[in-house]
Amino acid sequence: MRxxxxxxxGIELPIVGFTPxxxxxxxxxxxxxxxxxxxxRFNDAAELDRVLDWMDEHTDGKPYGVxxxxxxxxxxxGSQVDLTKLIPDGHRAFVDKVLRxxxxxxxxxxxxxxxxxxxxxxxxxxxxxxxxxKHRISLIANALGSPPPxxxxxxHAAGVPVAALAGKAEHAVRHVDxxxxxxxxxxxxxxxxxxxxxxxxxVPEIVDxxxxxxxxxxxxxxxxxxxxxxxxxxxAAGVWMGSFWLATEEYLQTMADSGGMQQALVGATxxxxxxxxIYTGKPARLLKTRWTEAWTAPDAPEPLPxxxxxxxxxxxxxxxxxxxxxxxxxxxxxxxxxxxxRVRPVADVIAELVSGYEEALARLEKTR
Amino acid sequence: MRxxxxxxxGIELPIVGFTPxxxxxxxxxxxxxxxxxxxxRFNDAAELDRVLDWMDEHTDGKPYGVxxxxxxxxxxxGSQVDLTKLIPDGHRAFVDKVLRxxxxxxxxxxxxxxxxxxxxxxxxxxxxxxxxxKHRISLIANALGSPPPxxxxxxHAAGVPVAALAGKAEHAVRHVDxxxxxxxxxxxxxxxxxxxxxxxxxVPEIVDxxxxxxxxxxxxxxxxxxxxxxxxxxxAAGVWMGSFWLATEEYLQTMADSGGMQQALVGATxxxxxxxxIYTGKPARLLKTRWTEAWTAPDAPEPLPxxxxxxxxxxxxxxxxxxxxxxxxxxxxxxxxxxxxRVRPVADVIAELVSGYEEALARLEKTR
Numbered sequence: 001m002r003x004x005x006x007x008x009x010g011i012e013l014p015i016v017g018f019t020p021x022x023x024x025x026x027x028x029x030x031x032x033x034x035x036x037x038x039x040x041r042f043n044d045a046a047e048l049d050r051v052l053d054w055m056d057e058h059t060d061g062k063p064y065g066v067x068x069x070x071x072x073x074x075x076x077x078g079s080q081v082d083l084t085k086l087i088p089d090g091h092r093a094f095v096d097k098v099l100r101x102x103x104x105x106x107x108x109x110x111x112x113x114x115x116x117x118x119x120x121x122x123x124x125x126x127x128x129x130x131x132x133x134k135h136r137i138s139l140i141a142n143a144l145g146s147p148p149p150x151x152x153x154x155x156h157a158a159g160v161p162v163a164a165l166a167g168k169a170e171h172a173v174r175h176v177d178x179x180x181x182x183x184x185x186x187x188x189x190x191x192x193x194x195x196x197x198x199x200x201x202x203v204p205e206i207v208d209x210x211x212x213x214x215x216x217x218x219x220x221x222x223x224x225x226x227x228x229x230x231x232x233x234x235x236a237a238g239v240w241m242g243s244f245w246l247a248t249e250e251y252l253q254t255m256a257d258s259g260g261m262q263q264a265l266v267g268a269t270x271x272x273x274x275x276x277x278i279y280t281g282k283p284a285r286l287l288k289t290r291w292t293e294a295w296t297a298p299d300a301p302e303p304l305p306x307x308x309x310x311x312x313x314x315x316x317x318x319x320x321x322x323x324x325x326x327x328x329x330x331x332x333x334x335x336x337x338x339x340x341x342r343v344r345p346v347a348d349v350i351a352e353l354v355s356g357y358e359e360a361l362a363r364l365e366k367t368r
Numbered sequence: 369m370r371x372x373x374x375x376x377x378g379i380e381l382p383i384v385g386f387t388p389x390x391x392x393x394x395x396x397x398x399x400x401x402x403x404x405x406x407x408x409r410f411n412d413a414a415e416l417d418r419v420l421d422w423m424d425e426h427t428d429g430k431p432y433g434v435x436x437x438x439x440x441x442x443x444x445x446g447s448q449v450d451l452t453k454l455i456p457d458g459h460r461a462f463v464d465k466v467l468r469x470x471x472x473x474x475x476x477x478x479x480x481x482x483x484x485x486x487x488x489x490x491x492x493x494x495x496x497x498x499x500x501x502k503h504r505i506s507l508i509a510n511a512l513g514s515p516p517p518x519x520x521x522x523x524h525a526a527g528v529p530v531a532a533l534a535g536k537a538e539h540a541v542r543h544v545d546x547x548x549x550x551x552x553x554x555x556x557x558x559x560x561x562x563x564x565x566x567x568x569x570x571v572p573e574i575v576d577x578x579x580x581x582x583x584x585x586x587x588x589x590x591x592x593x594x595x596x597x598x599x600x601x602x603x604a605a606g607v608w609m610g611s612f613w614l615a616t617e618e619y620l621q622t623m624a625d626s627g628g629m630q631q632a633l634v635g636a637t638x639x640x641x642x643x644x645x646i647y648t649g650k651p652a653r654l655l656k657t658r659w660t661e662a663w664t665a666p667d668a669p670e671p672l673p674x675x676x677x678x679x680x681x682x683x684x685x686x687x688x689x690x691x692x693x694x695x696x697x698x699x700x701x702x703x704x705x706x707x708x709x710r711v712r713p714v715a716d717v718i719a720e721l722v723s724g725y726e727e728a729l730a731r732l733e734k735t736r
Contacts, residue, residue, distance in 0.1 A: 001735055014735075168639060188556065189566035197638050198557035198566035200589030200598060201703040205638060221568030230568060230598035232735060233728045270565050270573060271536060335569040360601045361736060364729055367369055367382075367600060 001228070001357050005215055005238040008161075009034055009063050009138055014238030015228075015353065016184075016217055017346075018067055018141070019245045021254035022051050026058040027346035028245070036065040036141055045127035052135040065139030065163075066132040070125040072146045072178070087312050091301050095316050098294040102328045104319050121307060126151070133158045139182070143193060145171060146178040153179075165219070167195025167202070169209040176210045183210055184240045187220030191243040191334035193284045194220065194275060200234070207235035223336040225356020229364070243333045244349060247340040257321060262343050264289065264326035270338030278313065281306035284332055291320060291328045369596075369725050373583055373606040377402055377431050377506055382606030383596075383721060384552075384585055385714075386435055386509070387613045389622035390419050394426040395714035396613070404433040404509055413495035420503040433507030433531075434500045438493040440514045440546070455680050459669050463684050466662040470696045472687050489675060494519070501526045507550070511561060513539060514546040521547075533587070535563025535570070537577040544578045551578055552608045555588030559611040559702035561652045562588065562643060568602070575603035591704040593724020597732070611701045612717060615708040625689060630711050632657065632694035638706030646681065649674035652700055659688060659696045 005014040012032030019025050025035030037055065042048035055064055129151055132140065140147070140155050141163040147155075155162050161181035166172040172183045185206040187199030197205075199220040207216045218231035219240035231239050245251060247265050252258055264287060274288045278295045281304055286292055294300065303309045313330070320328050373382040380400030387393050393403030405423065410416035423432055497519055500508065508515070508523050509531040515523075523530050529549035534540040540551045553574040555567030565573070567588045575584050586599035587608035599607050613619060615633050620626055632655060642656045646663045649672055654660055662668065671677045681698070688696050 003735055187566065187568065189569050197703055198555065198589055199568045200555065200566065200595060201557050201638050201706065204592060204594050205706060221566055224572060226572050226602050227568060229601035229732065232732055233597035233601050234594050235728075235731075269537075270569050335565055338569065338573060358736075360603075361732055363603075364597065364600055364732065367371055368726075368729060 001354055003215075003232065003237045005217075008215065011063060013350065013354065014232075015350065016065075016139075016238060016240045017245055018240060018242040019251070021245070021251045022055055022058075023250040023253040024245045024248055024346055025064055026055055027248075027250045028350070029059045029062040029064045031347045031350040032062075033350060034063055034065060034139065035059070036067050036139060038067045039125070039128040039132070040067075040069045040143075042128065043124065045124075045131045048128055049131045049134070052132060052137075056135055063138035065141060066128065066137055067141040067143060068125045068128050068132075068147070069143045070122060070129075070147050070151065071144050072148055083308060083311055086308055087304065088301075091304060091312055094299070094301055095313060098291070099316055099319060102290055102294065102325075104316070104323050104325065104328055107319055107322055129154065133160065139163055141165070141182075141184065146175045146180055149178065163217070165193070166206060167193075167197060169202075169205045172206045172210045172216075176213050180214070182215050182217060184217045184219050185236070186240075187218075188275075189285075189335040190220030191273070191285050191337075192332040193280070193282055194334075195283075199231070203231060203234040203236055211235055220334060221336055223339040225353050225358070226360045227336075228353055228357045229360035233364075243336050244340060245346065246331070246333060247343050248346045248349060249343055250346050252343075257324065260324035260326045261321070261329050261331055264329040265331070265333060265337055265340050266342060267326070268333075268337045268340075270335045273333060273335055273337060277303035277309065279310065279330065279332060281309035285334055287329055287331045287333045287337065289327055289329050291316075291330050369722055371583075371600065371605045373585075376583065379431060381718065381722065382600075383718065384433075384507075384606060384608045385613055386608060386610040387619070389613070389619045390423055390426075391618040391621040392613045392616055392714055393432055394423055395616075395618045396718070397427045397430040397432045399715045399718040400430075401718060402431055402433060402507065403427070404435050404507060406435045407493070407496040407500070408435075408437045408511075410496065411492065413492075413499045416496055417499045417502070420500060420505075424503055431506035433509060434496065434505055435509040435511060436493045436496050436500075436515070437511045438490060438497075438515045438519065439512050440516055451676060451679055454676055455672065456669075459672060459680055462667070462669055463681060466659070467684055467687060470658055470662065470693075472684070472691050472693065472696055475687055475690055497522065501528065507531055509533070509550075509552065514543045514548055517546065531585070533561070534574060535561075535565060537570075537573045540574045540578045540584075544581050548582070550583050550585060552585045552587050553604070554608075555586075556643075557653075557703040558588030559641070559653050559705075560700040561648070561650055562702075563651075567599070571599060571602040571604055579603055588702055589704055591707045593721050593726070594728045595704075596721055596725045597728035601732075611704050612708060613714065614699070614701060615711050616714050616717060617711055618714050620711075625692065628692035628694045629689070629697050629699055632697040633699070633701060633705055633708050634710060635694070636701075636705045636708075638703045641701060641703055641705060645671035645677065647678065647698065647700060649677035653702055655697055655699045655701045655705065657695055657697050659684075659698050 003014040015033035017028035020038040025037040028035035163182035164175040164180040165184045215237035217240040218236035223244045371382040383401035385396035388406040393405040396403035531550035532543040532548040533552045571586045583605035585608040586604035591612045
């Protein structure tokens with residue numbers, strides 16, 4: 001299973017794996033793919049720096065990348081205190097009421113009450129870039145499309161290519177015009193921020209629009225070798241997988257308290273996700289739980305715009321996560337969750353992708 | 369491009385083409401696929417009988433099928449007059465207002481004011497089955513899943529296999545348990561009645577659930593050889609295509625007044641569809657136009673349940689269609705509409721599917 005992507009990055013398999021866990025990212029790279037560490041959870045750039053030191057030491061010299069969350073236009077943003085003032089009291093009261101109704105306990109007094117995820121803020125995302133470029137990274141991917149021009153210039157000056165997610169062909173064209181080196185075609189079925197157009201339609205559309213200029217990765221709905229073969233048949237140079245790594249043993253090494261989340265994912269079907277604005281303010285696909293259902297009740301307020309919505313729910317996320325209750329999990333995941341039926345080592349997932357891919361190709365060859 | 373489906377039906381290509389046009393259906397069968405004629409538009413079984421006589425004569429002895437719309441449980445239904453009484457006045461007033469605002473003219477006085485599409489009614493759909501079984505049909509497909517048990521028995525007694533559409537794996541299992549011989553896995557991106565799970569995830573899920581018992585056809589998002597290759601990589605034994613035939617020359621031979629509709633489809637992108645209950649009462653994907661947008665206005669009523677909603681809008685559909693205005697078209701179509709960029713003969717579409725499939729396979733083989 002080799003494509004041009006393998007030569008471009010010096011990897012064995014055209015599998016790019018996005019994950020917030022350094023243990024997962026390193027395992028993906030060691031297994032022959034390209035592990036991409038999500039930076040949004042690092043409020044403190046120094047912590048990211050330490051984790052990337054760890055990555056440098058635990059990837060056997062193999063390439064890895066980072067993922068940031070950064071809009072192309074720098075938004076006006078005040079300090080965290082200013083932003084917090086923009087959250088209506090009614091929204092706060094609703095979150096408190098829902099947590100009470102769902103029996104999500106408060107955090108213990110001695111818990112470090114973190115400010116929530118600040119990586120959505122431009123200044124914090126920018127610090128991720130500066131720190132990451134001090135390490136031997138092979139890719140900077142941006143979940144919100146083209147990064148600002150100076151970030152692209154900075155990456156290119158350091159010899160690091162840039163990838164951007166796109167949910168429409170016109171967005172992909174804009175990214176490439178902006179200097180982006182790889183486009184990730186993110187279909188409707190994907191976890192996290194996602195558009196309306198499904199992978200089967202979106203991937204060849206983006207390949208036709210920009211494929212002669214840059215490699216296109218297929219994201220959304222991929223968790224088996226058959227789906228990898230389908231993505232490559234559609235014209236993708238490789239796959240971008242995110243959700244699937246949530247059900248790996250390595251994920252627990254980074255996030256030890258994720259047992260309830262993994263239990264919820266392993267029990268879910270492909271029908272158990274919902275595309276909603278309650279996680280960040282922009283449409284993102286999440287596991288459907290009692291938490292997401294609460295936001296569809298008649299008394300639920302409209303979600304706030306990014307970055308306010310995530311600030312609103314970040315403390316709730318901490319409480320939900322600490323509760324360990326699978327029925328209230330708040331977690332971005334794609335429709336592929338239906339295929340995540342057990343918690344496995346990363347290397348096993350990748351071995352199955354490879355063997356499934358070979359089987360699919362052998363089957364296709366018989367149709368000629 | 370041969371699969372087990374070809375042997376099963378005695379066809380050259382594993383392409384099943386659903387269409388309300390006998391000219392399109394016959395052309396698909398003559399080109400080596402299996403044309404499936406949609407019966408829902410035939411209020412008069414005698415008219416269907418005449419059209420199937422025509423099919424028998426114009427398919428060069430090659431196989432073809434029919435498609436009905438029939439729930440597994442026989443609903444209580446009165447006469448058309450009784451049903452009409454169940455439509456609230458407010459709904460009628462809204463439709464009249466929208467047609468006025470969209471400048472859709474009334475039908476000329478001499479137009480035969482048809483009762484609307486009655487094929488949704490069980491009694492009418494049942495008459496389609498009885499008529500179709502008098503012809504040399506090779507398949508009865510049902511758009512609403514398993515047909516009633518006696519219809520399956522009747523078809524099997526006549527040696528005719530039955531296909532059913534499914535948007536979830538559990539529905540596919542139920543269909544096969546009911547005796548259905550083929551399952552059509554209809555992804556979110558498909559036109560017409562559709563569920564929430566996209567083809568990339570749904571097709572392998574349904575193949576895993578029932579693929580060892582019956583062949584699975586992939587529907588939704590297919591309009592190129594690359595997408596056919598993807599569908600077969602996912603484990604499908606063939607593809608089911610509906611939307612793509614709307615932009616063919618043969619379609620105009622049946623529906624001469626469809627120029628405005630074809631113009632609208634050819635100009636649309638993959639983002640120009642919407643999944644809504646306004647066509648039949650059940651969620652169906654339509655071309656997004658000023659007509660569908662009118663139903664999202666704050667003053668728009670909730671669509672009525674099946675079959676009332678289609679009775680409500682059937683006269684509006686006639687007026688819209690007669691107007692020839694592309695901006696108000698009411699037409700089920702999938703996200704593949706973005707790839708429908710010109711009106712072509714059916715044979716050209718199929719030739720391109722075949723050559724694109726071969727190219728995709730050649731590309732995949734280079735990855736080994």
